[in-house]
Amino acid sequence: MSALNHAVFNPKADNEKLLALLRESRERFLRSFAGLTDEESRRRTGEGTWSVLDTVEHLNLAEKTMLNLVTGLRRPRSAGTPNREEIFLTVITDRSRKIESPEAARPQGRFATLTDAAAQFRASRDAVIRFVEQNTDDLRATEVTHPHPVAGDVSTYEMLIIMAKHAERHALQIEEIKNSTAAKS
Numbered sequence: 194m195s196a197l198n199h200a201v202f203n204p205k206a207d208n209e210k211l212l213a214l215l216r217e218s219r220e221r222f223l224r225s226f227a228g229l230t231d232e233e234s235r236r237r238t239g240e241g242t243w244s245v246l247d248t249v250e251h252l253n254l255a256e257k258t259m260l261n262l263v264t265g266l267r268r269p270r271s272a273g274t275p276n277r278e279e280i281f282l283t284v285i286t287d288r289s290r291k292i293e294s295p296e297a298a299r300p301q302g303r304f305a306t307l308t309d310a311a312a313q314f315r316a317s318r319d320a321v322i323r324f325v326e327q328n329t330d331d332l333r334a335t336e337v338t339h340p341h342p343v344a345g346d347v348s349t350y351e352m353l354i355i356m357a358k359h360a361e362r363h364a365l366q367i368e369e370i371k372n373s374t375a376a377k378s
Contacts, residue, residue: 204328204330204331204332207331207332207333207350208325211325211350212325212326214354214357214358215318215321215353216322217357218360218361219314219318219322219360221360221361221364222314222360222364222367223311223314223315225363225365225367225368225371226307226367229245229307230307231306231307231308233245234249236370236374238373238374242370243300243366243370245370245371246300246304246310248363248367248370249307249310249311249314249363249367250300250301250302250303250304251294251300252314252359252360253303253304253310254297254298254299254300254303255298255359256314256321256356256359257317258297258298259339259340259352259355259359260320260321262337262338262339262352263321263324263337263353266337267335267336268336268337270334270336270348271346276333276351277347278350278351278354281347281351281358285359285361285362286358286361286362288362288365288369292341292343294341295341297340318360321356332353333349333350335348336348336349337349337352339352
């Protein structure tokens with residue numbers, strides 16, 4: 194067993210932890226904009242800011258990219274790569290630190306309605322959940338390069354944590370947008 198792996202490889206327990214994170218963050222994200230009209234979802238708090246619909250579009254783009262990485266572009270984990278699971282579990286949802294999105298994940302009006310964007314997110318997240326449910330590999334033994342340079346090379350397990358926490362981060366962003374646009378209305 195590689196030194197990178199935990200002493201006892203338990204894919205069932207590892208996968209259950211990931212599944213709980215992915216399911217909880219899916220529901221939290223979807224609840225963050227439940228009940229908004231399409232008009233409300235398009236409101237921006239100011240020039241150069243994202244609307245709720247923009248935020249949902251961004252998460253869709255990011256989720257699709259990260260899913261493609263974990264399902265197809267994994268490679269054996271490099272020796273000496275640090276384990277950053279705990280860091281990702283806590284830092285990603287910290288909205289006090291703004292991180293600019295890579296160009297490919299920036300919203301460009303790809304969805305006509307919030308309902309369409311939400312349906313795409315559900316489909317993507319369901320695919321991620323199916324991947325984890327069907328997985329029998331040690332996801333800490335493989336790695337991918339995250340599309341955002343801040344993250345760099347991460348284990349597949351870490352990437353799945355990032356996906357869950359990224360949705361939570363944007364649920365918080367949507368709450369900020371709703372609170373700000375409500376104050377301006």
